[in-house]
Amino acid sequence: MTAVTAPSPRGAPPLGEPDCPDLACGGPQTVTLFRREPLLLDSGQVLTDVRVTYHTYGEAREDATLVLHALTGNSAVHEWWPDFLGAGRPLDPERDFIVCANVLGGCAGTLSAAELGANMGAGPGGSVALTLRDLARVGRALLGALGVRRVRVIGASMGGMLAYAWLLECPDLVERAVVIGAPARHSPxxxxxxxxxxxxxxxxxxxxxxxxxxxxxxxxxxxxxxxxxxxxxxxxxxxxxxxxxxxxxxxxxxxxxxxxxxxxxxxAMDAFQPTDAELRAIAVPVLVVGISSDVLYPAEEVRGYVRELARGEYWELDSVHGHDAFLMDPQDLPERVGAFLRG
Structure with missing residues (x-):
């Protein structure tokens, strides 16, 4: 397992007062990982001292629910997904330990693409060679630092694609996953x-x-x-x-x-192209959610990947509001996801 600098059982000391005390929120918090052993990226680059900023909700325990944020999102789940986070909701801090980290290469506290680019020679507007599997490996190291041994994963949009990367990269850690409004690989x-x-x-x-x-x-x-x-x-x-x-x-x-x-x-999203054989090897239950009016990831495209999953099931959110319906018009989605996460 990748060496990390482990924080206290509740995570690294908070940077400030919790901004959502009613949700047993710890965050934003920051920990530095890969101090003793480096992170080897799929590109062949080696990283050490990887800073990760994250939020937690609820009491720390060995099993957790991991939330994976969208492309321009961040780890503050209480700010962008209130329909899902709270007492009696799918992400219930009174019942679960919930973790959400800002991804590697993001710009919300975790080691950023600009910082990486300075070391890798990427110019303005250039991309650093990261993969979704790289992001999953960093997330796994964070969970190890927090003492988490089993995890339920939920992600929407980019977070949904990243959930597939977790299923492929960390099959021993993930016990079930929810993929909302996302394909397993990008279409043309x-x-x-x-x-x-x-x-x-x-x-x-x-x-x-x-x-x-x-x-x-x-x-x-x-x-x-x-x-x-x-x-x-x-x-x-x-x-x-x-x-x-x-x-x-x-x-x-x-x-x-x-x-x-x-x-x-x-x-990184465009380059993530798992094969059908890799998808068929995913052995845990996966709930895949399509959105009826999604023009970015059409529902039929999203549904098609369920046929490759050994234990996949499909549910469709019927909304006129397109891809963003999981945020602005969730309807029965929280209840459906909550039932699945509870197994």
């Missing part, structure tokens, strides 16, 4: 969207390209009917509502995110 359509986004970033480094990349992504995160319902008409001064919405979303991400992280993580 998804890769094409990411290629266009990265091209925008490289064409206009310094933030402007990142804002355009976000606009491209937002069009795939919703559906035509969703936009027809929420972004019809105009806003003062005579700007189409959809134009104003996309410009706002682009500037909002530009203010809080890193272009190098965007390029690195989307490239």
């Amino acid at each position: 359509w998804a890769i094409g969207l990411n290629t266009a986004a990265r091209s925008a970033i490289r064409a206009a480094p310094g933030g402007e390209g990142l804002a355009v990349a976000r606009q491209i992504a937002m069009l795939s995160y919703r559906s035509p009917e969703s936009f027809a319902r929420t972004q019809a008409g105009q806003r003062v001064p005579s700007v189409p509502a959809i134009t104003s919405y996309l410009e706002y979303q682009g500037e909002k991400l530009r203010a809080r995110f890193c272009e190098q992280t965007y390029c690195t993580l989307t490239a």
Whole structure:
């Protein structure tokens, strides 16, 4: 097992007061891993002293529920998934120990793509060669530091693809998994969207390209009917509502995110291409959730991977709001996921 610098049983000392005390929240916390033994990346690069920032919810124990965040998300689950976290919900701190870490190469506290790029020679807007399996290995080391020996995994969007990486990389650790709105591997359509986004970033480094990349992504995160319902008409001064919405979303991400992280993580998603044989080797129960109006990862595409899983089951969220329905219109999704996680 990879050597780590182990924190106290409850994790590393918090950086500040918990920002969600009613949820038994510990975080954000930071630990440095791979001090004595290095992390070997799939690219052949070797990393030491890998900083990881994370949140925990509930009392520490040897079994845990691991939440895997989306591309531009972070470890503060209470901020972005209130329908899932809380008493009586799928992620219940009164019953479970819940862990969510910011991914390697992200820009929310864990060792970032920009920091990695400085050592690997990646220029502005360039991607660092990371894989989703690399991210899973870092997460495994964190769980080891926290004393976790068995884990239930739940992830949506990029987190869902990362859940597949956990199932392949850590089969001895994962006892069941939930994959929401994500395929096992990217289609040419998804890769094409990411290629266009990265091209925008490289064409206009310094933030402007990142804002355009976000606009491209937002069009795939919703559906035509969703936009027809929420972004019809105009806003003062005579700007189409959809134009104003996309410009706002682009500037909002530009203010809080890193272009190098965007390029690195989307490239890692595009490169994750497990074979059908690898998927058939997954032996644990997996709940795969499709979204009826998802144009980024169409429901039929998501459902298709269930046929390759030995113990896969499929459920579909019926919503007009596209890929982002798992956040903005979850309906019965929390109840369905909670029942599955309880086994």
